[in-house]
Amino acid sequence: ITNEKDYRNRRALLRAGILAGTAAATTWLYRRLASPAGSGKEAAGPQTGGYVTPEGEPATDLYDITHYNNFYEFSTSKEGVAPRAERFPTRPWTVEVGGLVHRPRTFDLEEVIRLGVEERVYRFRCVEAWSMVIPWLGVPLGRLLSQVEPMGSARFVAFETLFDPTRMPNQRTQVLPWPYVEGLRLDEALHPLTLLSTGLYGKALLPQNGAPIRLVVPWKYGFKSIKSVVRIRLVAEQPPTTWSMVASDEYGFYSNVHPGVSHPRWSQARERRIGSWGMRDTQLFNGYAEEVASLYTGMDLRQNY
Numbered sequence: 001i002t003n004e005k006d007y008r009n010r011r012a013l014l015r016a017g018i019l020a021g022t023a024a025a026t027t028w029l030y031r032r033l034a035s036p037a038g039s040g041k042e043a044a045g046p047q048t049g050g051y052v053t054p055e056g057e058p059a060t061d062l063y064d065i066t067h068y069n070n071f072y073e074f075s076t077s078k079e080g081v082a083p084r085a086e087r088f089p090t091r092p093w094t095v096e097v098g099g100l101v102h103r104p105r106t107f108d109l110e111e112v113i114r115l116g117v118e119e120r121v122y123r124f125r126c127v128e129a130w131s132m133v134i135p136w137l138g139v140p141l142g143r144l145l146s147q148v149e150p151m152g153s154a155r156f157v158a159f160e161t162l163f164d165p166t167r168m169p170n171q172r173t174q175v176l177p178w179p180y181v182e183g184l185r186l187d188e189a190l191h192p193l194t195l196l197s198t199g200l201y202g203k204a205l206l207p208q209n210g211a212p213i214r215l216v217v218p219w220k221y222g223f224k225s226i227k228s229v230v231r232i233r234l235v236a237e238q239p240p241t242t243w244s245m246v247a248s249d250e251y252g253f254y255s256n257v258h259p260g261v262s263h264p265r266w267s268q269a270r271e272r273r274i275g276s277w278g279m280r281d282t283q284l285f286n287g288y289a290e291e292v293a294s295l296y297t298g299m300d301l302r303q304n305y
């Protein structure tokens, strides 16, 4: 007769036999064995996959990236998103790209991926004053936009998340106006740092991170990085964005990371890096000033927050 505890250990050992040989497997096993039964969150050291930013900051633990999420279509609780998004169907998936373009086109996800996926380790800063380091996979958005040939009259790019309450259950509630929409100025969208991400940690995106395709704009607050995108339109006027519709004094169109521009309800001067202790200074444009500051020459960043 095996009691519950021995049974668990035996299963872990069987798994160890199957997975032995890779460092990832060893880390995984350690984390499982160190965890209180069923807790999910393990006590062993972080699993960073060896990814670092060019400045030497290690990637955030994969578990944290995939279990501490903002994705209101599934849940308003960060821990609630992953379990509720688990069965979100993401295939087939198409992204319709139109508006002020010469060659409007609907891309199948695979066609986007064929444009060429790159790996980029970026800092990611939420407006709530926490941050992560995420090793993304993605296609530079400019590469997709060049395919559709924007007209001279196009000045902004508008993005839309899927609207399907049967697949995104919280869209039955009124917590936000649906679908979630976001926007960039065309020069921001064409900037080489701007990605349409299809994966992280070398694998396809999980639903909680915006599968199968989401925007990543590393010098802006996280809510600009709209998830599960189905439509991209080039437009002449600044498009509406979900969080500025909800609270325009708190979340502006630009939302560039800026230590000196406080949210009305909290300071943005410091931030908490998920997985490490204490607070660190927020960096102007999240540390990407050298690359992007010229986009905003002559603009008052306090007025245009």
Ligand SMILES: Nc1nc2c(c(=O)[nH]1)N[C@H]1C(S)=C(S)[C@@H](COP(=O)(O)O)O[C@H]1N2
Pocket: 065, 068, 069, 070, 071, 072, 073, 125, 126, 127, 161, 180, 208, 209, 210, 222, 223, 224, 225, 226, 227, 228
């Ligand atoms: N469609 C959609 N996109 C979204 C959100 C959302 O609720 N719905 N949350 C945003 C916010 S506030 C943040 S911080 C990031 C979180 O991305 P992550 O969970 O992959 O870290 O997604 C952004 N994109």
Ligand SMILES: [Mo]
Pocket: 070, 126, 127, 128, 221, 222, 223
């Ligand atoms: Mo956020």
